[in-house]
Amino acid sequence: MGRRTRGARTQASQRQYDIETEWTAADLAVLEELKRAEALLPDDAPRALLSVRLSVLTDETTSPIRQELDLRMLARERGYRVVGVASDLNVSATKVPPWKRKKLGDWLNNRAPEFDVLLFWKLDRFVRRLSDLSTMIDWCLKYRKNLVSKHDAIDLTTTAGKIMVTIIGGIAEIEAANTSTRVASLWEYTKTQSDWLIGKPAYGYETVETEDGRIVLGIDQTAHRALHWCRHVAMRAEPLSAQQMVNVLVRTGLCGQGLTASTLLRRLRNPALMGYRVEEDKNGGVRRSKLVLDGDGRPIRVADGVFTEEQFHSLQRALDRRGKQQPTRTPEGATKFLGVLICPDCKTNMTVQKTQSKGRSYAYLRCGKCKGGGLGAPNPYEIYGQLVEDVLKVLGDEPVMTREYRQGAEARKEQQRLEQSISYYMTGLEPGGRFTRTRFTKEQAEEKLDDQIRQLAAIDPESTKDRWVAVHNGKSFRTRWQEGGMEAMGADLLRVGVKCEVTRTKVPGVRAPRIRMKIKVPKDVRDRLILKDDDFAEAF
Numbered sequence: 001m002g003r004r005t006r007g008a009r010t011q012a013s014q015r016q017y018d019i020e021t022e023w024t025a026a027d028l029a030v031l032e033e034l035k036r037a038e039a040l041l042p043d044d045a046p047r048a049l050l051s052v053r054l055s056v057l058t059d060e061t062t063s064p065i066r067q068e069l070d071l072r073m074l075a076r077e078r079g080y081r082v083v084g085v086a087s088d089l090n091v092s093a094t095k096v097p098p099w100k101r102k103k104l105g106d107w108l109n110n111r112a113p114e115f116d117v118l119l120f121w122k123l124d125r126f127v128r129r130l131s132d133l134s135t136m137i138d139w140c141l142k143y144r145k146n147l148v149s150k151h152d153a154i155d156l157t158t159t160a161g162k163i164m165v166t167i168i169g170g171i172a173e174i175e176a177a178n179t180s181t182r183v184a185s186l187w188e189y190t191k192t193q194s195d196w197l198i199g200k201p202a203y204g205y206e207t208v209e210t211e212d213g214r215i216v217l218g219i220d221q222t223a224h225r226a227l228h229w230c231r232h233v234a235m236r237a238e239p240l241s242a243q244q245m246v247n248v249l250v251r252t253g254l255c256g257q258g259l260t261a262s263t264l265l266r267r268l269r270n271p272a273l274m275g276y277r278v279e280e281d282k283n284g285g286v287r288r289s290k291l292v293l294d295g296d297g298r299p300i301r302v303a304d305g306v307f308t309e310e311q312f313h314s315l316q317r318a319l320d321r322r323g324k325q326q327p328t329r330t331p332e333g334a335t336k337f338l339g340v341l342i343c344p345d346c347k348t349n350m351t352v353q354k355t356q357s358k359g360r361s362y363a364y365l366r367c368g369k370c371k372g373g374g375l376g377a378p379n380p381y382e383i384y385g386q387l388v389e390d391v392l393k394v395l396g397d398e399p400v401m402t403r404e405y406r407q408g409a410e411a412r413k414e415q416q417r418l419e420q421s422i423s424y425y426m427t428g429l430e431p432g433g434r435f436t437r438t439r440f441t442k443e444q445a446e447e448k449l450d451d452q453i454r455q456l457a458a459i460d461p462e463s464t465k466d467r468w469v470a471v472h473n474g475k476s477f478r479t480r481w482q483e484g485g486m487e488a489m490g491a492d493l494l495r496v497g498v499k500c501e502v503t504r505t506k507v508p509g510v511r512a513p514r515i516r517m518k519i520k521v522p523k524d525v526r527d528r529l530i531l532k533d534d535d536f537a538e539a540f
Contacts, residue, residue: 027065034072041081044412046146048080049115051104052087053125064089067121074119074150083115093128098136099536108139109535112405113466117146123154139535144407202272202289204306217303226254227306230268234318241322268319274312275305335365336384337490337500343367343374344501344518352380365502375504375513383515384486387500390519391489395498395529396478401470402531411463418456425449470530477529496528 023031050071052064064087075082086104088096099108107115118140120126126149127133137156140147146156155161201207201217204227208218226249233240240248242261249255249264270289272278276299278289291299307315334352335341341350348368353376355362365380366373377383425445428435435445481489499520504513522528 023065027069030069031072034069034076037076038072038081041079045079045081046116047083047114048075048117048119049107050075050082050085051098051118051120051126052085052089053091053093053101053104053120054089055092067125070121070150071119074148078148080117080119084111093124093126093132097129097132097536098127099139109532112143112145113468115145116466117148119148119150121149122151123149135536142535143405144409202270202278203267204270204273205303219304219306222254224306227268227273229254230264231307231311231315231318234268234315234322239318239322265319268315271299271312273306274299274309275301275303277302336380336486337387337493339494340490340498341365341383341387341500341502343370344503345374346370350377350502375506377502377504377515378512383502383517386515386517387519388481388486388489390500390517391493391498392478392481394519394521395525396476396481398477398526398529399472400475400477400480400531401529402473403468403533404471405466406463406469407466408464409466411459415456415459415464418452418459422449422452422456425452473531492529496525497522498525 048071050068052067052071054064054067068085068087072082074080084107086101086107088101088103091101099105123133127136137147139145140156148155153160153164204220204223205217206220207215209215230245230249233245242265246255246259246261246264250257250259255264266288267273270278271291272289277292279292280289293299305312334354335350338351339349342348343350346367346369348370350365350367352363353366353373355364362378363380364373364376364378365383366376425435425448427433429442429445429449430436435441477492481492501518501520503516503518505516507514
C-alpha cells in the first residue's frame with residue numbers, strides 16, 4: 001500500500017519568512033516619506049503600535065513589509081504617531097495568542113503605557129480565535145486602548161466598532177461554554193476508533209496518509225531500531241542501565257540530545273508499542289500510559305506493534321528486575337525550591353532523589369550533571385530550613401509592592417484647562433486688555449492668575465502620563481511567606497532570580513558531607529520583587 005507522511009504535499013508550497021528580510025529601495029523611500037509626515041504631527045497625537053504577523057510566506061500571503069507600510073499609511077490618515085512595530089514572524093495565530101507572542105506580548109504585558117491604539121492589517125493577521133479577540137477587546141477597554149483593523153470593521157471608538165465588540169463578545173462567550181464539551185466528546189469518540197483521528201502518536205509511530213486519503217499510524221523505522229536495541233541490551237545477563245542506553249542512542253544519532261533516562265523508560269514501558277490505543281494514567285502521580293478498552297473490555301488496535309506482546313512483557317520483566325522502587329510522587333513535587341538550589345560545580349538544579357531499602361525511605365539532594373549526583377545532601381529539609389532562615393534575614397522585611405496601571409488622561413485634561421485659563425487671564429491683563437479697565441478687575445484677575453499658576457505648578461508631570469506605579473499592599477514578604485509557606489517563597493525566589501549554591505564537602509570518617517550555602521541576590525532585586533498581575537491568566 002503506497003503511503004506518505006502527512007503534510008508532505010503542502011511543505012513544498014510554503015516557506016518560512018526570513019526575519020532579516022531586506023527592504024527594497026522603493027519600500028525605503030515610502031517609509032522615509034511616511035516618517036517625514038509623522039514628524040509634523042503635534043506632540044499630543046495618539047500613539048500607535050503596529051502589529052505585524054506572518055506564519056509562512058506563500059504567493060497568497062501579504063509580506064511583513066507590505067503590512068507595515070499599509071499600517072503606517074493608515075496611521076498617517078488618522079493622525080497617529082507610530083511608536084513601535086511588534087513584528088512576530090513565523091508565528092501561528094491559531095496556536096499563539098497575541099499576549100504570548102515574543103514582540104507583541106512584551107508590549108501588552110510590560111509596555112502598555114507607551115501606546116494608545118493597536119493597529120493590525122487584517123483580523124486573521126492578528127487573531128484566528130474569537131475567544132482571543134474577545135480577550136484582547138476586554139484588555140483594551142480596561143486600559144483604554146483602541147483596536148483598529150485596516151481591512152475589518154473593528155474600531156472601539158466608532159459605533160459600528162462597538163456593535164462588533166458586542167457581537168464578538170457574545171459569540172466568544174458561547175464558544176467558551178461549548179469548547180470543553182466538544183473537546184471531551186471528540187476525545188471520547190476518538191478513543192473507540194481504530195483509525196487515527198487526532199492527537200500526537202506515541203514514540204515509535206508516525207502518521208501516514210494512505211492512497212485513499214485515510215490517516216493511519218505507521219512504524220517510525222528510526223525509533224523501531226532504537227527500541228529494539230534497547231530491548232536487546234536490557235535482556236542481557238548484565239544489562240545496560242537506562243542512562244547507558246541514553247548515552248549510546250544520543251551518540252549514534254538515533255535520539256536527540258534532550259533525551260533523559262526517565263523519558264526513555266517511559267517510552268519502553270508504554271503499552272502503545274504493542275499497537276494499541278492508550279491514554280495517560282494519572283493514578284499515583286507517576287507518568288504512565290494505560291490501555292484503552294472497547295465496550296467488550298478488549299484493547300483497541302490502531303497499528304502494527306513495534307513489539308509483539310511476548311516481547312513487550314518480557315521487556316517489562318527485565319526492566320522491573322533492574323528498576324529501583326521509587327516512592328509515589330507527591331502532588332506538589334519532590335523538591336522544594338526547584339530552580340533556586342543549584343550546584344556550584346555543574347550549575348544544574350539540585351533535586352531530591354528518594355529510594356527505598358529494607359522498608360526504609362531515604363532522600364538525598366543531588367545535582368544533575370556531577371558524576372553520581374555529586375556528594376548528596378542527606379537531609380533536604382534541613383537545607384530548606386536554613387534557606388528559609390537566610391532569605392528572611394535578607395528579604396523578609398522588604399515591603400510587598402504591586403504594580404498598578406495609572407492613566408494620565410484626567411491630569412492631562414486638568415493641565416490643558418489650566419493652561420488655557422492662564423493664557424486667557426494673561427491676555428486680559430495685557431495693556432488695553434479687558435481686565436485692565438478698572439483696578440478691581442485687574443486685582444481680581446491677577447489673584448486668579450496667581451492661583452491657577454500655583455495649581456499648574458502643583459501638577460506632577462509624571463501624573464499626566466499613562467504609567468505603571470508600585471503600590472505597597474500593606475504586607476512585608478515575611479508575612480507573605482508565612483501565609484503561603486515554602487511554595488510561595490520558592491515561587492517568588494524563582495521569579496526574582498535568587499539562587500542558592502549548595503556546596504558539599506567530604507568530611508573524613510563521616511558519611512554525610514559538610515554543607516555550606518551561599519545565596520546570590522540580583523542587584524535589582526527590589527524592582528524584580530514587584531508583583532505584576534497577569535491580565536491574561538484567565539484566558540487559559
